[in-house]
Amino acid sequence: MSSPVINPNGTLKGKVAVVTGASRGIGEAICARLAMEGARVVASARTAESGESRLPGTLHDTVDRLRRAGADAAFIKADLALAADRERLIDETEALFGPVDILVNNAAITYFMPVVDFTEKRFKLMMEVQVYAPFHLSQLVLPSMIERGSGSIVNISSPAGIHPKPPYRGGRGGTVYGLCKAALERFTTGLASEVQANGIAVNVVSPGLVDTPGVAVHGLINEQSKDRVQPIEYIAEAVYQLAKADPATMTGRVDYAEPLLKELGLEPSALI
Template structure:
């Protein structure tokens, strides 16, 4: 971790950010990036303490990381597959820090199984967490954003949402994952058009391949893909820029992190 302090008077001073899937990896990095620009961050996931998951990383560690750098953060454990947990998440987040200004839908649960073998239960779970949860959470925060004159919603997608191209090769069972991300991207642009007049920006950041615990458990980094691995700072920076940009000129975008930052002419900041 870099020896960097939070800028409590930064561009996000006074804003409240809610980040899902924030116990490790991309979600943790996004929390750190938003906090270091002055946002009050609510981190959410299912893994609050060590032992809650077989993967490394916890909400406690995410919040401690921000606190040690001088930032404000709290965590709320929630299962986004459950409607009641989604509603409770928003209620408790607002009780801790106030209405949500920035919503980052990052949480995911993924199974790589060929279509003919894909269990209905797992299909429904993936769609619930990766598609309906962002939809529902957005429904819950939009009224408050509208009342306060604006807000930012950033959804985390993947190149898996792109259509496969010829010549086809037998994949490793990523069709359902791709369906979820394609649906999330179409939701993003549709919602952006609906809330444009409310000064609410809705965008997508597509990370590419990032070395995270989730990627490792699926074995996605190998000899053929290792040269495509992108530093996690790129994704965190892209989210920050989309969560602080002008909602009238920077909305309805589907952006890949590195080319987006090149377009803006910025380099990713080191993280607290």
């Protein structure tokens, strides 16, 4: 891995990036990687201060990390289940840094339980945050991207979006999660086909299993799965590569991080 530094004249110099779900884990790592290439980064999540979540990590922590390394970064607290917060996130970003060039839809709220037990409230909340919020945020940033003839949207999915295949062995209640991710992937490819001619790339990165606080709280890493855990740097690198992609040649893709980097002949950079 290359040495982790901020390059103010990097490939994303002058670009404004919004990353949701950025108080910890994958979102925080993505913020770091984009900042390393000179992007002006806005980190967003519900957790701004310590004590606001049972999980470690806050927006303050993320932005302090970036600023200590010399990045131009800020955070905007937002609950993506609320339309007004989504609108405020983009409005405040534009007022702070200018129009959004890169949107990374990473935020998620997830419940694992069988369909027979799933409540309407939880179903609607998952759909709102994981499907409609990326749709709405894309609507909010697209007019400016189209006007300028450039932009990138990267959506974070999961192998859960792949259809289960026989022989079935039961499950741990991931049907609704998989439904959300499959819908997000179909939205990605559809939007890519709509806006490629406008110079906008729309892609998916599917992380696989990553050791993050969210994964830990759901107990997803165990003796059976521990060998599949992937370093977080792979996901951050894959997002960066798609964020700077030329829509003429790389859009509408649903990529798993490690195979994408192998295709490009790249190793992930260490993170600041």
